[in-house]
Amino acid sequence: MTETQAAxxxxxxxxxxxxxxxxxxxISISEFFSKNRHLLGFDNPQKALLTAVKExxxxxLDACEEAGFLPSIRITIRHVEDERFRVSVEDNGPGIVKAxxxxxxxKLLYGSKFHILKQSRxxxxxxxxxxxxxxxxxxxxxxxITSRTGAGKPAHYYEIQIDTRKNTPQIITDRIVDWESPHxxxxxxxxxxxxxxxxxxxxDYVRQTAIANPHCEIFYTPPDADEPLHLVxxxxxxxxxxxxxxxxxxxxxxxxxxxxxxxxxxxxxxxxLQKDFSRVSAKVAAEICKAAGLRPSANPxxxxxxxxxxxxKAINSVKIMSPATNCLSPIGEEQVLAGLRKEIDADFFTxxxxxxxxxxxxxxxxxxGLAYGGRLAGDELVDLLRFANRVxxxxxxxxxxxxxxxxxxxxxxxxxxxxKGALPTGPLVxxxxxxxxxVPFTSESKESVAAYPEILRELRLALQECGRKxxxxxxxxxxxxxxxxxxxxxxxxxxxxxxxxxxxxxxxENEEQEVVTTLVDILERSxxxxx
Amino acid sequence: MAKEPATGKKxxxxxxxxxxxxxxSSAEDIRRKILARKKPTMKLPVRSLANVxxxxxxxxxEMKGRKKExxxxxxxxxxxxxxxxxxxxxxxxxxxxxxxxxxxxxxxSKNWAEARFTEQPESDTVMDxxxxxxxxxxxxxxxxxxxxxxxxxxxxxxxDRDRDTGQALRIDCTRFGSGAYSIPISVxxxxxxxxxxxxxxxxxxxxxxxxVKHNYWxxxxxxxxxxxxxxxxxxxxxxxxxxxxxKIPVYVxxxxxxxxxxxxxxxxxxxxxxxxxxxxxxxxPQATFLGITPQDIVDYKLPTHPLKEVDIKRARDAIKNDxxxxxxxxxxxxxxxxxxxxxxxxxxxxxKHGLNYVIEEYLPQKLRHPERFLP
Numbered sequence: 001m002t003e004t005q006a007a008x009x010x011x012x013x014x015x016x017x018x019x020x021x022x023x024x025x026x027i028s029i030s031e032f033f034s035k036n037r038h039l040l041g042f043d044n045p046q047k048a049l050l051t052a053v054k055e056x057x058x059x060x061l062d063a064c065e066e067a068g069f070l071p072s073i074r075i076t077i078r079h080v081e082d083e084r085f086r087v088s089v090e091d092n093g094p095g096i097v098k099a100x101x102x103x104x105x106x107k108l109l110y111g112s113k114f115h116i117l118k119q120s121r122x123x124x125x126x127x128x129x130x131x132x133x134x135x136x137x138x139x140x141x142x143x144x145i146t147s148r149t150g151a152g153k154p155a156h157y158y159e160i161q162i163d164t165r166k167n168t169p170q171i172i173t174d175r176i177v178d179w180e181s182p183h184x185x186x187x188x189x190x191x192x193x194x195x196x197x198x199x200x201x202x203x204d205y206v207r208q209t210a211i212a213n214p215h216c217e218i219f220y221t222p223p224d225a226d227e228p229l230h231l232v233x234x235x236x237x238x239x240x241x242x243x244x245x246x247x248x249x250x251x252x253x254x255x256x257x258x259x260x261x262x263x264x265x266x267x268x269x270x271x272x273l274q275k276d277f278s279r280v281s282a283k284v285a286a287e288i289c290k291a292a293g294l295r296p297s298a299n300p301x302x303x304x305x306x307x308x309x310x311x312x313k314a315i316n317s318v319k320i321m322s323p324a325t326n327c328l329s330p331i332g333e334e335q336v337l338a339g340l341r342k343e344i345d346a347d348f349f350t351x352x353x354x355x356x357x358x359x360x361x362x363x364x365x366x367x368x369g370l371a372y373g374g375r376l377a378g379d380e381l382v383d384l385l386r387f388a389n390r391v392x393x394x395x396x397x398x399x400x401x402x403x404x405x406x407x408x409x410x411x412x413x414x415x416x417x418x419x420k421g422a423l424p425t426g427p428l429v430x431x432x433x434x435x436x437x438x439v440p441f442t443s444e445s446k447e448s449v450a451a452y453p454e455i456l457r458e459l460r461l462a463l464q465e466c467g468r469k470x471x472x473x474x475x476x477x478x479x480x481x482x483x484x485x486x487x488x489x490x491x492x493x494x495x496x497x498x499x500x501x502x503x504x505x506x507x508x509e510n511e512e513q514e515v516v517t518t519l520v521d522i523l524e525r526s527x528x529x530x531x
Numbered sequence: 532m533a534k535e536p537a538t539g540k541k542x543x544x545x546x547x548x549x550x551x552x553x554x555x556s557s558a559e560d561i562r563r564k565i566l567a568r569k570k571p572t573m574k575l576p577v578r579s580l581a582n583v584x585x586x587x588x589x590x591x592x593e594m595k596g597r598k599k600e601x602x603x604x605x606x607x608x609x610x611x612x613x614x615x616x617x618x619x620x621x622x623x624x625x626x627x628x629x630x631x632x633x634x635x636x637x638x639x640s641k642n643w644a645e646a647r648f649t650e651q652p653e654s655d656t657v658m659d660x661x662x663x664x665x666x667x668x669x670x671x672x673x674x675x676x677x678x679x680x681x682x683x684x685x686x687x688x689x690x691d692r693d694r695d696t697g698q699a700l701r702i703d704c705t706r707f708g709s710g711a712y713s714i715p716i717s718v719x720x721x722x723x724x725x726x727x728x729x730x731x732x733x734x735x736x737x738x739x740x741x742x743v744k745h746n747y748w749x750x751x752x753x754x755x756x757x758x759x760x761x762x763x764x765x766x767x768x769x770x771x772x773x774x775x776x777x778k779i780p781v782y783v784x785x786x787x788x789x790x791x792x793x794x795x796x797x798x799x800x801x802x803x804x805x806x807x808x809x810x811x812x813x814x815x816p817q818a819t820f821l822g823i824t825p826q827d828i829v830d831y832k833l834p835t836h837p838l839k840e841v842d843i844k845r846a847r848d849a850i851k852n853d854x855x856x857x858x859x860x861x862x863x864x865x866x867x868x869x870x871x872x873x874x875x876x877x878x879x880x881x882x883k884h885g886l887n888y889v890i891e892e893y894l895p896q897k898l899r900h901p902e903r904f905l906p
Contacts, residue, residue, distance in 0.1 A: 486605045493612040496646040497603075500615035504558040504622050519565050523605055526570070 041445035049193030055127035060091035067094035090186035095149035106169020119242035138192035155179035208392035211339035234338040251361025270296030325356030336369040347373030364436035376427035400448035405459035414467040415474035580804035590816025624673025680714030681766035685748030690722040734785035787823030788875035820905035835874035
């Protein structure tokens, strides 16, 4: 650099490619998320506390169900000092093998769920380690795990912190402890948070989880209580185990296709398509190859970029059977009703589970339940509870396909009041569940479902079906109220006809009574005839 | 000034005994039906403009005879009970030769527990129903209105009776100075002495005050009557009896707007749709319309206000549905002219040409050609 150039650039020191290269290095995924924690649901202290609980409970429920245990979960939030809280979530699940514990809790994107397509609460394997990382970042305290896999096995106690640079776990403590539980896992995280009641609260989350998971019992101890709140089990039936499926060709994006072709164990393209995807027969595989102008015998691992792109386009031009939908595990109408009944004090309950459908090659299923009347407030907007794979969605309501579907329906036709563009008003809790092998969330923090037309359609049909049942109930209810009103009308005003006639005609009390009883009788009869 | 007996048919003046009999027999009727296990009914004339016809030779809105039958059902039980209790109250009043104002009757209903009225219009409606049901004037049922009858000044002596002695009282309406004689609620037994040439009936108290203050009645040799809005039954009956008695014309001077024409003037002349069974007596068929006409607005270059939404609706409604307006071509034309101009003018608008312009110019000019008055 010459003097003049340096002068032109002012006093600022210029960088060279070499000096810049010195600072360029790989950014670990953990490092990325520690700087972008809002992507994972840790954007503010209140939400951080909720997300930590939620991630731990999701894992516990998934583990219990997979191992066939009826879940019993203990959630405890303790106030440590100032803004510090200690969250503890304990389950009666199968426990975790000792060697796996550090990786599961101390490494982002480590999990069993990302690589397969199967309906489960967790998807990416980010959640719980991110919660632990958030705790570490805000309090410096490691995540504490206690886990035991069976009565005859020892209980392992770990204190782990994540090395954000390397995305690897650092074990602080590793020892065997005495633990009263025969099997299960306890996760403890200390973090900076805000404890609040009401909307978006942990308590709301716990209640909604209890509704969507009636087979689960929860003991919840908030920071301001000594005794746990016991949310009892509403059913002893474990949901059927969801089945794992291979991806359907329609649902695969180009990037994923490239990776799958690189990683396939098949030697030939035709075989790879048949083996790694669902619903691809030899005939379909041949059709795809032909449409792409590729030989079925080509080596899939050596496909060039443009070739894979042709393959990608070819897939979408060939007619392929929809994926099998028996891999889904909906809550079921009975269980939705059981969940609503045990947590909500209302008069009328109904639920609908739609038959499975497919969006972009991914099977999904929609369920809607509702609770109406009783002690619910009649002059407020309806309470919309959204769920994806049994997990309550508490934030970003307006961005969610479920909300869009609810808003698109004219609820006035079903006996509720509704302002333009708003949720309906009435004593109603609306429960909407979307189950899928891959729920299309709009962001990593899993708060709202993306609006695919197929999903919106299923939501609409399910909501309408429940709406019709609700309307029938409301009509019957109004008729009964009308009847009651008429009856009281008769009782109220006929005596006045008696009084007037007595005054005009100077009737005796008996004569007056005779008129009144006869008249009541005449009107009661005509009323029952009118029905 | 000759003293002559009041002419004109009197309202069917049922004696107290007859009223009591009618009440008792209708109640007995209802009781009999109930005991025979039938739903009792009451037949009431439909009280609306749609149930009246106008024939100029008869001179007033006559009921077309359409009746509604109110059957006692679950839905009507409240009104039915209230109507019967109102009848019972009336019986009590007549029996004891007492009276109750509409407002008082409303307050009496507060003793009726669930059958009480919440607002006076409700009790007024029921009272009107009872009146129409028995086909008599409500005064005969013991109910009297609150409203003032109207004010009178000018060349007239009213002969009333002293309440205690029954002696004739001669009330000289020229001797009230700047005040006026107030028309009583019952005018049936009044007698008159007058040599006036006509009766000038005025809508507003303000205009009346001006004419009285300047002794206009002396100059024009007339009787002045102030209606203060839509004329009460007593006011209409008073003007009718006086006009019949002396065979003198009645000229009406109101605001030039749809309300002045279709509500005030029309009600004075032919009665209302609401109490059609009584219009025969409470109307002034000989009345004609002096002003303010829509043409006056043009001729006298009067300051105006734009017609309000409700004025336009009222005018259109009158052209379409009012049997009186519909009967007279000149009235339809006048209403259409007003709608076209889109403006209205008040009596007081004449003050634009000077405060006493109305006395010195407008009325004398108008009165020179009574044959040009609107019917």
